[in-house]
Amino acid sequence: MTWDWQVFLNDDGSGRTYLQWMFDAWGWTLSVAGASWVIAMLCGALIGTLRTLPNSPWLVRFANAWVELFRNVPLLVQIFIWYFVVPKIFPAMKDLPSFVLVVFALGFFTSARIAEQVRAGVQALPRGQRYAGMAMGFTTLQTYRYVILPMAFRIIIPPLTSESMNLLKNSSVAFAVSIAELTMFAMQAQEETSRGIEIYLAVTALYAVSAFAVNRVMAFVEKKVQIPGFVVAGSTGGGH
Numbered sequence: 001m002t003w004d005w006q007v008f009l010n011d012d013g014s015g016r017t018y019l020q021w022m023f024d025a026w027g028w029t030l031s032v033a034g035a036s037w038v039i040a041m042l043c044g045a046l047i048g049t050l051r052t053l054p055n056s057p058w059l060v061r062f063a064n065a066w067v068e069l070f071r072n073v074p075l076l077v078q079i080f081i082w083y084f085v086v087p088k089i090f091p092a093m094k095d096l097p098s099f100v101l102v103v104f105a106l107g108f109f110t111s112a113r114i115a116e117q118v119r120a121g122v123q124a125l126p127r128g129q130r131y132a133g134m135a136m137g138f139t140t141l142q143t144y145r146y147v148i149l150p151m152a153f154r155i156i157i158p159p160l161t162s163e164s165m166n167l168l169k170n171s172s173v174a175f176a177v178s179i180a181e182l183t184m185f186a187m188q189a190q191e192e193t194s195r196g197i198e199i200y201l202a203v204t205a206l207y208a209v210s211a212f213a214v215n216r217v218m219a220f221v222e223k224k225v226q227i228p229g230f231v232v233a234g235s236t237g238g239g240h
Helices: 005-009 018-050 057-071 075-089 098-124 127-135 140-155 157-177 182-193 196-225
Strands: none
Touching: 005 018, 005 196, 018 057, 018 098, 018 140, 018 157, 018 182, 018 196, 057 098, 075 098, 075 157, 098 140, 098 157, 127 140, 140 157, 157 182, 157 196, 182 196
């Protein structure tokens, strides 16, 4: 077997090299993952919190239905639904670019998993935390804002790190709706150059570097928000 890493310096036929094409694709991968992460965290935190509300059975049912819906349908199917079905049902969404639809699909899919982590974090706290907020005269919203959620999020940072890394890797399914991300680049470049080994090794390295960067950033955050004397589950800063 011979290696030919010079393949990345060849012109891909459009005036750019395969190396430039690969880094452009990397940018799309990071864009899809980053935008989806924002939606996943916002929706996941909200839905996870709703699942733990006392005396709000309909909100709890709604949040539970959200989690079961988005967690039990394969991601690839959800992406096709957002791409082919949703614009048919809601004509106003016909003009949305496929990038936005994929971000919604990946963000909502991951939000269900994050919501489960948030629920587990809130319910892992001693009941005294909630009672302490009530004793201070806080409303339910204030109790969650100032007492429960700050502690719960410290507990779940390690699993949130895993979900963030999974989201980055799951962004590879965006190729299914023609997003020019890394996986699509690898498939097309391999066909054009017949240098699949070099292409896929390079793409694998970029995915690994990206995931490792997410891991380190989350480990930094975990270290910064750690409360002295408070043990965070799985807080080794790298067990993700």
